Amino acid sequence: MSGGAILTAAEMRAAEQALFATGIPEYDVMVRAGRAVAEMVWRVGAKRDVLVLCGPGNNGGDGYVIARRLREHGVPVRVAAMADPATESAKRARDDWGGPVEDIMACAPAHQLVDALFGTGLTRELDASLAGRLCDLAKQANHVYAVDLPSGIATDDGAILSPVPHYHLCLSLGAWKRAHMLRPAALCWDQMACLDIGLDIGMATPGAAVRRLEKPRLSAPADDAHKYRRGLVAVVAGAMAGAAALSAEAAARAGAGYVRLVGAQAIVDAPHAIVRVSSRDEDALTDPRIAALLVGPGLGRTEAAAQKLRAALEAGQAMAVDADALWHLGEGAWPALPPRAILTPHEGEFVRLFPDLAEGTPIDRALAAAARSGAVVVLKGPVSVIAAPDGRAAIADRAPSWLSTAGTGDVLAGLCAGRLAVTGDPFGAACEAVWLHGEAARRAGPAFIADDLLHGIGSAIKACL
Ligand SMILES: NC(=O)C1=CN([C@@H]2O[C@H](COP(=O)(O)OP(=O)(O)OC[C@H]3O[C@@H](n4cnc5c(N)ncnc54)[C@H](O)[C@@H]3O)[C@@H](O)[C@H]2O)[C@@H](O)CC1
Ligand SMILES: Nc1ncnc2c1ncn2[C@@H]1O[C@H](COP(=O)(O)OP(=O)(O)O)[C@@H](O)[C@H]1O
Ligand SMILES: [K+]
Structure with missing residues (x-):
């Protein structure tokens, strides 16, 4: 078949x-x-x-x-x-x-x-x-x-x-x-x-190598798991702290063992399980136990935000790059990306990053972007394409249109970072994240807001065990 x-x-x-x-x-x-x-x-x-x-x-x-x-x-x-x-x-x-x-x-x-x-x-x-x-x-x-x-x-x-x-x-x-x-x-x-x-x-x-996105097979943490082995995620917070909080909670619910919000002490409404650390902490981004960084949601478009992105890139960790970080990244910044990176642009961000890839099917465009950048590219939209530099692609064609609401992209970015920290495989992690995102949306029913998605992640994961 x-x-x-x-x-x-x-x-x-x-x-x-x-x-x-x-x-x-x-x-x-x-x-x-x-x-x-x-x-x-x-x-x-x-x-x-x-x-x-x-x-x-x-x-x-x-x-x-x-x-x-x-x-x-x-x-x-x-x-x-x-x-x-x-x-x-x-x-x-x-x-x-x-x-x-x-x-x-x-x-x-x-x-x-x-x-x-x-x-x-x-x-x-x-x-x-x-x-x-x-x-x-x-x-x-x-x-x-x-x-x-x-x-x-x-x-x-x-x-x-x-x-x-x-x-x-x-x-x-x-x-x-x-x-x-x-x-x-x-x-x-x-x-x-x-x-x-x-x-x-x-x-x-x-x-x-181009396939329909299928329900992933996930497993419970190993018998000898501990929080660091399960994956430490550091989420870089910025001007709009709520976005980073959504991402951080999504990363934690996606299965990461430990999630830190870097530079967001002001956030009071993130779950207590999310640990706030100062961006002045010397190893906030370079702690060798970090399994994945996330930068972009709510980062802002100021020079200070650009500096945060540079610091994150210099850390050389596996990384999910979303939203404002994609804006700062700009065309041709590929050499600065770590070897294991996931970029999650929506259409507007994609065209800004890859201006010559504005035409064609989302499948070909995402594949070309992945080949060029060396990163896994998730081109988001009503149909989302997850493309790897080696030519693999997965198409998610069944996401509920209720996802077209502010903040759902932040949740997806958090899921990407969380799964990346758990598995270390950017393409697999992005596929798992997009599937869990769509499934959480289906479970949330109509007219949900991005926060509601967070509560559907656990049962979406349960369906994959
Ligand atoms: N090749 C195979 O072994 C199999 C093919 N299958 C069927 O075969 C289909 C493909 O068959 P074909 O390659 O023969 O293609 P089609 O049956 O889709 O049509 C091709 C024919 O239509 C003509 N044509 C194309 N566009 C036209 C238009 N706008 N107006 C008028 N004529 C037009 C072409 O010149 C050609 O003669 C598949 O979609 C599938 O349904 C299945 O039977 C499974 C096995
Ligand atoms: N009409 C739609 N049908 C299905 N999914 C959609 C639709 N519109 C947007 N989405 C999904 O919702 C998310 C929106 O992300 P994004 O555009 O980054 O929003 P935000 O920045 O507000 O969080 C993406 O995962 C996208 O695939
Ligand atoms: K037909």
């Missing part, structure tokens, strides 16, 4: 070719795909009538297989095509269907509509009349399914090339494609699923 890999159209073709090279004919794979989709349609819609729209390529081929399978289940099913099959497998699928094929422009609607017009082979927008017809038939159906992708969506960047209807279910074949994760495409359906067609997408598959 795909194991959460997210492929481009070319990478998907390469993965399919590898499967064919093992001696499995293309048509057999098409039959697996069509049957898997038909089972889903059957499960959702039972015996309600179905209209399958078939295109000229292998997506259309899948459509004929779906129709044949549904007919075997006794479902009233009709097929309408926009053109004759153009591939050998699609021709065979149509022959094996053997039933009538209606003209898409003239056919009657049905209770359920299956869109098998185009998948990963789409190269341009649909003709306006065809796109209009697709939308019209979808409007008259109660259930609308996309086979692999809605017809009119660009596989690799999720752009909408021509009007697409709203789908109830999008059924990806063999592995996720980038469009399944990216906006605006991913807003075109209510639910999606990835169906097994026998592809083995191991790390040898090109593109398999």
Whole structure:
């Protein structure tokens, strides 16, 4: 199975070719795909009538297989095509269907509509009349399914090339494609699923290094753990002390054994477990027991704040860099970063740091930024991408939109620093942090504020043990 890999159209073709090279004919794979989709349609819609729209390529081929399978289940099913099959497998699928094929422009609607017009082979927008017809038939159906992708969506960047209807279910074949994760495409359906067609997408598959963020596996502290072994985090406080307090508490709740707030004696409302130390303490940032530093949340944009960032960088510790620290860091400051660093920019901070990476998918942009900076980059937004300098990336596409409230970024930065202190692995830590952040938000329910997230972290961790 795909194991959460997210492929481009070319990478998907390469993965399919590898499967064919093992001696499995293309048509057999098409039959697996069509049957898997038909089972889903059957499960959702039972015996309600179905209209399958078939295109000229292998997506259309899948459509004929779906129709044949549904007919075997006794479902009233009709097929309408926009053109004759153009591939050998699609021709065979149509022959094996053997039933009538209606003209898409003239056919009657049905209770359920299956869109098998185009998948990963789409190269341009649909003709306006065809796109209009697709939308019209979808409007008259109660259930609308996309086979692999809605017809009119660009596989690799999720752009909408021509009007697409709203789908109830999008059924990806063999592995996720980038469009399944990216906006605006991913807003075109209510639910999606990835169906097994026998592809083995191991790390040898090109593109398999980009994956959907999965629930991490965490473990309780070792039997002989003590607070320093579990990880000491130092959070550099600045002008807006509340931000650093949110981060510090998130780091502690993420599993760090000991969290110090540096230079924030004035904060009275951080938990008592967070230890305040003076920034004048000689080893506030250089204590060899520190496992991770966090600098940025609430730091401020003054020269004094810049000086704090410089001091933190000079300490050479593993580090999470967020918010105002990203502002001070500026373009090209990469040599100053320690070897194990996590940068957590939102879109505005990202563009300021990487002005030439303003265009493209968030996946490519985050990967390019990570390769350039040598740091793990978390490009935050409705879809967040965690990218490592070695080309790995994880996509978090399911975070609740209630996260769009002030202070949630500070919590995420604290989670990154906390997990970094626990594991020492910046990419793994950032993935764990983003997942825990989204899960804490789900557990907090609607209309939460950033402080509420802190109380969901423990139960989010519990779900990962
Ligand atoms: N290759 C395989 O082994 C398998 C492929 N599968 C299916 O095959 C799909 C990919 O098949 P194809 O590569 O044949 O591609 P598609 O079926 O997506 O469409 C490609 C065909 O449409 C034409 N075309 C592209 N854009 C068009 C437009 N806007 N208007 C009119 N014609 C247009 C192309 O010239 C080509 O003939 C996948 O999405 C999946 O559904 C599955 O059957 C699983 C196995
Ligand atoms: N519409 C949204 N849907 C899901 N998550 C979102 C959305 N908007 C923001 N987020 C998440 O909320 C957090 C906001 O962080 P940030 O922009 O740094 O805010 P702040 O600086 O106010 O704390 C990020 O983790 C981001 O991914
Ligand atoms: K389709």
